[in-house]
Amino acid sequence: MRLLILCILVALSASVGTAVAPAGVLPKNSAEQFELAFWNSIKDSKQAGDYEAYLQAYPKGRFSALARARLQQLKAAPPQAQAPPQPAPGKPAAAQGQAKAVAKPQPDKSRAPPAPAATPAPGPAGSVATIKDCDACPVMVALSPRPFTMGSNNSDPSERPAHKVALHTPFAIGKYEVTVGQWRQCVQASVCPAMPSLGNVPDNLPMRDVSWDEAQLYLKWLSTVSGKPYRLPTEAEWEYAARGGTATRYWWGDQMKGGNSSCAGCGEPWNAERPPPVGSFTANPFGLNDMNGSVWEWVQDCWHSTYKGAPDDGSAWVDGSCQARVIRGGSWRENGSYMLSTTRFKYDASVRQSQNGFRVARSLD
Template structure:
């Protein structure tokens, strides 16, 4: 038996309000509305009617019902076809929600991996499908705040190029950003103020907001390049005049183990098999890099020592990474730029004179206290404010080696020959005798060599 249900327009002993001007009463009005709802049980419909009437009459009329039904009943039950269609729609909605959630996760992963522009486009795709999605809107706000922070940091550090680059990105992503005009005004003011002074120490910001390697601003100028004092090797001749026509930044120190390991753990690579970047301590006991790809560490106590066992390929890869991280033009110095900085306005064998002296650099016979590499900056800086140009580690340069290049070198900004099998290194290493640590001495190695004495420092173009 289906049972029975009795509905009351009002509570027992209470009047039911009538409609005005011939309209249905509040009870009839809402009863007609809800009993026609498809696939809604009569009990649920009467509950909706009760709530609607109480609200419409401000509590004066409170419908009730007595339910003794033995099964669900609806005036407009859902047909089998409608039920199947409903299930299909539910399945489609569930699939849509799942795809949207997956896309949102992808957007967040892009942002966490510092691919903010890609993340922005990703969130925009979400909003094309779900225009009010709160998670996507919040994601866009986070990305905008991220670039605003980078711009403010660059402005605070007086990094005009970086601020301009981030402003361009912000303007492209959100031209209506409330911060855009204010930041553009601050940049314009900074551009009128900033003057690079030779000797200034600066650090460009990386993508995560931290600071990159310390650099020293070097003024353009001319110098005599080669074996000025005599007694050098044949490839140091003839002495010739060279002009460095643009100011540039030079690494204040040689790149350290800690700096290089940070690079390795960010890129999570070791270089191509035919162009390896470095060796670990497991591969050569002199190295201070331990661990494995993605989880390299520096042997305790050697964080601030210059990185060794690095090939020319590894040094170049690091420079390219710093360039990508900062948006600036980083690379290895040319041979001419390196000697210009190492001489620092002098014409002697070493920047302090023609004798190696005692405890002025880290060479094999320089009277220093270090058996192997020394922490960067352990000795006095040269007149340009650059440390360790005499000994410690051989430093890779950008140039290809040619023993006769000085006979054909151009006057302004020479960059070495265009072809050759070896790259030039300068400065001498911790095991090198004093003559090898002279400012004019030229060394050469295959770019793939990773030796116990091979390191590098960076140059930044203006």
């Protein structure tokens, strides 16, 4: 009898272990493992939108009952008192309050045509030249492409096969992820939706809780304001930029090392509730910040479960239904095993999730 009980306990223990820990760096390519990874990424969240996103994707999922209970609990909780607005860098809080009291409506300068300026030509591969097309535009880094190996044969199946990609067109990509302050300018122009979850979030945090479809609204607005064709980076451009000219697992080497990215257990600054301000960690060799961790970043490509048949010229892979789009780079809620330059995942293009953001790109030809 004791032996039978012991066997049952061992079996239960094994099943519990399987239910809470995804295998490998990323979940294996199956619906069950993707759902498990989704749940593990939000199970400690205090954002109602995260549980709504889970239920939209998995209305009859394994954790749907728990998600509904958490959602009901969060919506029933009394609203918390909002923190006072953060003072702008270099400006005393008192001065900000005075300015707010006497401020009058100002014309939307972001709609004015940008002053003509020559776009700096990117230098040799790996060199850094910054671009800022207009007052409202994010700072970008201009890159000259060269062939590189994309993906990995030693990690998750979705990253296979490792393959040569020959990028031919110079492009620019955001030095940082799009920030809350930059998104708010689009909201003020009545183009982008206001996000209730932002509240009094400081302007210098990365914008998140935004769907792929909503990111397109920002890009169209920015293209109109700047006169330049802004877009999301292709998945190949993103990985080329994230690697920073390296061929190692991370841009800093083959071993995880704290202090290089915003992720759980990867060093300060870190906060369980939200990512740190953009640029809080060292830039990679191309001068790009927060490619690893911070927030997952949307790219242009549709999701494919492997790289078999992927374009070899760095263009976006957009055949198929495209209901799911690719996100890259991990977020501050994941641990260091998600910070690899090859890490990729998928998300429904129309769904918001509090870990998902983006950075801008445009071609320079």
